[in-house]
Amino acid sequence: MLTINYRRITESLPQRIYFINYFFFFLCVLFIFTLLLVAVLFINLAEAKQARQETLENFSYWVEVSRKHPNSPDAFFEAGYYAAKLGDEETALNFLDEALRLDPSFERARELEKLMANGQ
Secondary structure, three states, X not given: OOOXXXXXXXXXXXXXXXXXXXXXXXXXXXXXXXXXXXXXXXXXXXXHHHHHHHHHHHHHHHHHHHHHOOOOHHHHHHHHHHXXXXXXXXXXXXXXXXXXXXXXXXXXXHHHHHHHXXXX
């Protein structure tokens, strides 16, 4: 009688090595995506800091111009604009009020004041 020895397919394949390889692959991909996310967040943070610094410099410049030229509604408007951009509503409204006092028909100042009153 002829006996045939056969092995099950599952016995011939390594049992755990596939799982371990996929697990490490998944960890590597997850690590790479995490690094990319951190890099993007770091770049955005650096850009935001740079933009805030530029806004602060512009605000300081226009405050100085408004002190040197107290009859210039444009200087007060610009100082108010940059104060609003920095989030200082009280200071911005003071500058805009002064710009409107100097030139009651100053439409840009009136529009910015309305936007700030609406909370935008």
